[in-house]
Amino acid sequence: MTGLPPLGETQEAPPLDFFSSVAVMAPRGRDETVARQLLAKDGIASISVLSLTQLSELISQHIGAVLITEEALSGADADALALALDAQPSWSDVPFIVLANGTTGSRSERAAQRIDTLSNAVLLSRPLHAEELIRAVRSSLTARGRQHQARRQLEELQLRERQLFESEAKFQAIANSVDQMIWSTLPDGFHDYFNDRWYEFTGVPAGSTDGEGWNGIFHPDDQERAWERWRHSLSTGENYEIEYRLRHRSGDYRWVLGRAQPVLDKDGTILRWYGSCTDIHEIKVAEEQRHLMLGEMNHRVKNTLAMVNVMVSQTLRLADNLRDAQTSLQSRIAMMAQAHDRLIATSWAETRLPEVVDAALAAHRTGEGRFDIEGPDLEVGSKQALAMTMAIHELSTNASKYGSLSAQGGKVRICWAKKDDVFTFTWVETDGPRVSPPTKRGFGSRMIEQALAGYFQGKVELSYDPEGLHFKLSAPGSGLLL
Amino acid sequence: MYSENTSRLAVLVVEDEPLLRMDAVDMIGDAGFKTYEACSADEAMALIRDNNDIGILFTDIDMPGSINGLKLAACIREGWPSVEILIASGVVGVTDEVMPEGSKFYSKPYVTAQIISDMKTIAASEEHSV
Numbered sequence: 001m002t003g004l005p006p007l008g009e010t011q012e013a014p015p016l017d018f019f020s021s022v023a024v025m026a027p028r029g030r031d032e033t034v035a036r037q038l039l040a041k042d043g044i045a046s047i048s049v050l051s052l053t054q055l056s057e058l059i060s061q062h063i064g065a066v067l068i069t070e071e072a073l074s075g076a077d078a079d080a081l082a083l084a085l086d087a088q089p090s091w092s093d094v095p096f097i098v099l100a101n102g103t104t105g106s107r108s109e110r111a112a113q114r115i116d117t118l119s120n121a122v123l124l125s126r127p128l129h130a131e132e133l134i135r136a137v138r139s140s141l142t143a144r145g146r147q148h149q150a151r152r153q154l155e156e157l158q159l160r161e162r163q164l165f166e167s168e169a170k171f172q173a174i175a176n177s178v179d180q181m182i183w184s185t186l187p188d189g190f191h192d193y194f195n196d197r198w199y200e201f202t203g204v205p206a207g208s209t210d211g212e213g214w215n216g217i218f219h220p221d222d223q224e225r226a227w228e229r230w231r232h233s234l235s236t237g238e239n240y241e242i243e244y245r246l247r248h249r250s251g252d253y254r255w256v257l258g259r260a261q262p263v264l265d266k267d268g269t270i271l272r273w274y275g276s277c278t279d280i281h282e283i284k285v286a287e288e289q290r291h292l293m294l295g296e297m298n299h300r301v302k303n304t305l306a307m308v309n310v311m312v313s314q315t316l317r318l319a320d321n322l323r324d325a326q327t328s329l330q331s332r333i334a335m336m337a338q339a340h341d342r343l344i345a346t347s348w349a350e351t352r353l354p355e356v357v358d359a360a361l362a363a364h365r366t367g368e369g370r371f372d373i374e375g376p377d378l379e380v381g382s383k384q385a386l387a388m389t390m391a392i393h394e395l396s397t398n399a400s401k402y403g404s405l406s407a408q409g410g411k412v413r414i415c416w417a418k419k420d421d422v423f424t425f426t427w428v429e430t431d432g433p434r435v436s437p438p439t440k441r442g443f444g445s446r447m448i449e450q451a452l453a454g455y456f457q458g459k460v461e462l463s464y465d466p467e468g469l470h471f472k473l474s475a476p477g478s479g480l481l482l
Numbered sequence: 483m484y485s486e487n488t489s490r491l492a493v494l495v496v497e498d499e500p501l502l503r504m505d506a507v508d509m510i511g512d513a514g515f516k517t518y519e520a521c522s523a524d525e526a527m528a529l530i531r532d533n534n535d536i537g538i539l540f541t542d543i544d545m546p547g548s549i550n551g552l553k554l555a556a557c558i559r560e561g562w563p564s565v566e567i568l569i570a571s572g573v574v575g576v577t578d579e580v581m582p583e584g585s586k587f588y589s590k591p592y593v594t595a596q597i598i599s600d601m602k603t604i605a606a607s608e609e610h611s612v
Contacts, residue, residue, distance in 0.1 A: 302572040303499075303588070309591035310505040387501070447501065454500025454521065460586065 056084035095140035113373035203249025219245035360392035375416035394444030404432025522547035531561035
C-alpha cells in the first residue's frame with residue numbers, strides 16, 4: 001500500500017490520503033481479509049493494525065476512521081487507546097465502526113463501557129454485510145473529512161491571528177525604535193496615535209495630545225502658521241511639511257521638522273494621515289550661527305576694503321612720487337593682511353590686545369630684542385584692534401626710517417594698562433638719533449593724531465621729543481570695546 | 483592741493499568711522515569746500531542748526547546714536563529743504579523709497595572723483611540760482 005505512513009516512531013506528517021484511510025484491526029479469523037477486500041474494491045485505503053498501541057499511534061496522527069472487532073477492544077493496552085482518544089484536539093472525533101459480538105443484551109457491562117469510551121462508534125453485527133460495511137465506513141469518512149476541513153480553517157484563522165499579532169508587534173518595535181516622533185490621524189485630521197518618542201520628547205501623559213491637543217505643544221508664535229498649513233493639507237490632500245518649535249519636556253522649545261502624507265485607497269480617498277516630527281534644533285542653531293558668522297565676515301571684509309580705500313586715497317594724496325607711494329601702500333596692505341591672519345586665527349568674536357601688538361610688530365622685528373613690551377591681557381573690539389594695528393605699523397615704519405629703530409641699539413618701550421577704568425597705551429623711543437618734528441605730516445601721523453583717538457573715544461598725544469618720540473593714547477575703559 | 487575755485491557751500495560730513503571721516507573731510511576739503519564733521523546724527527543736527535552755510539549733507543547710514551543716517555537725511559530734508567543730500571553706505575538693499583526725494587546714493591567704498599564731481603555740480607547750480 002503506497003502513500004501510507006511508515007508506522008512506529010516517526011514524527012513526520014502523514015500524507016493527505018492518510019486522513020481518508022481506515023485502520024482495520026481484526027486479529028482473529030478472516031474478518032480483516034474480508035473487510036479490507038471489500039474496502040479496496042470500493043477504492044477505500046486501509047491499514048492493517050495488529051495492536052492497540054499501534055492503533056493509538058494512528059489515532060494520534062488523525063487517521064480517517066477505525067474498523068475494529070469488539071474482541072480487539074479488550075486486548076492489551078486498552079489504556080493507551082483511551083489516552084490517545086483523550087488527547088485528541090477539540091475538532092477531532094475519531095469514528096469507530098465496531099464489529100460486534102452478537103446483540104446488546106448479551107454484552108457485559110465492561111464490554112459496553114469499552115464501546116462507550118470510543119464516543120463516536122457504530123456497531124455492525126457479524127457476519128459482515130458488504131453494503132452495510134461500505135455505507136458505514138463511507139459516512140464515517142465523510143464526517144471525518146468535515147472535521148479535517150474545520151481543522152484547516154481553524155489553523156488558518158490561528159495563523160492569521162498570529163501574523164496580525166506579529167505584524168502589530170513589528171510595527172510597534174519599528175515605530176518606537178526610530179529617532180523621529182511618529183503620529184497618525186483619521187482622514188479629518190483627528191490625531192489618534194503617537195509613538196513613544198512623542199511622549200518621551202514632550203513629556204505629556206499618553207493620550208493627552210489626541211484630537212487637537214497637539215497644537216498646545218507648539219510654540220505660541222508657530223501655532224497659527226502650523227494650523228493653517230495643516231488645514232491646507234487636509235483640504236487638498238497635499239503633503240504636509242513645516243518647521244516649527246515644539247515644547248520639550250525640559251520646558252525649552254526646540255526646532256522640529258514636521259512632515260505628513262496621506263495614505264489613499266484605490267479610489268484616491270484618504271484613509272489616514274501618517275506624520276513624523278524630526279528634531280532639527282542643532283542644525284537650526286548651527287544655521288543661525290553660520291548666518292551670524294557670514295554677516296560678521298561680510299561686515300569685516302567691507303570694513304577692511306573701506307580701510308584699504310582710505311589708505312590708498314591718503315597715501316596718494318600726500319605722496320611725493322608714485323614709487324614711494326607704491327612702497328608705502330604695499331607695506332600698509334601687507335600689514336593689514338598679516339593683522340587679519342593673526343587676529344582671525346584667535347577668534348572671530350574677541351581679540352586680545354597682546355595679540356594685536358604682537359601681530360602689528362611682526363614685520364618690524366629683527367631679532368635683536370629692540371622692543372620692550374608690557375601690558376595685561378585685555379579684550380579689544382575688532383575696529384579698535386585694526387586701528388591699533390595700523391597705528392603701531394605707522395609708528396614702527398617711522399621709527400625704522402627716522403626714529404630709534406634706524407640706529408644701532410635704539411629701543412622702543414611699549415606699555416599699556418587699565419587703571420580706574422582708564423586705558424593708556426604708550427610708545428616711547430630711546431637711544432635713537434635726535435628727533436625733530438617732521439616738516440610734512442604724512443598719513444601715519446595724521447592717522448594716529450586724528451583717527452586713532454576716535455576709535456577709542458579718547459585722546460592722543462604725539463610728541464617729537466629730541467630724546468625720542470613719545471606717543472600716548474588715553475581712553476575710557478569702555479573705549480576698548482566700542 | 484586745494485582747488486582754485488573755492489565754493490561758498492559748506493559740506494557736512496557725517497561718519498562714525500574716524501579714518502573714513504578723516505579721508506572724506508580731506509578729499510572734500512581738497513576740492514575747495516569748507517567742511518564740518520560729525521561722528522553721529524545727533525552731532526550733525528547740532529552742527530546744521532548752528533551753521534547756515536551748510537549746503538550739502540554727506541552722510542553714512544549705519545551709525546550709533548539716537549537716529550541713523552537715513553533718519554538724519556529725512557530730518558534735514560524736512561527742516562532744511564535746500565540742503566542737498568548725498569548718502570554713502572556699505573549696507574545693501576537701500577532703495578529710493580527709504581531715501582529723501584532727490585538724494586543720491588553711493589555704495590561704499592566709493593569713488594572719490596564721482597562724489598566730488600556731483601558736489602561741484604550742486605555747488606554750480608546753487609551759485610546760478612542765487
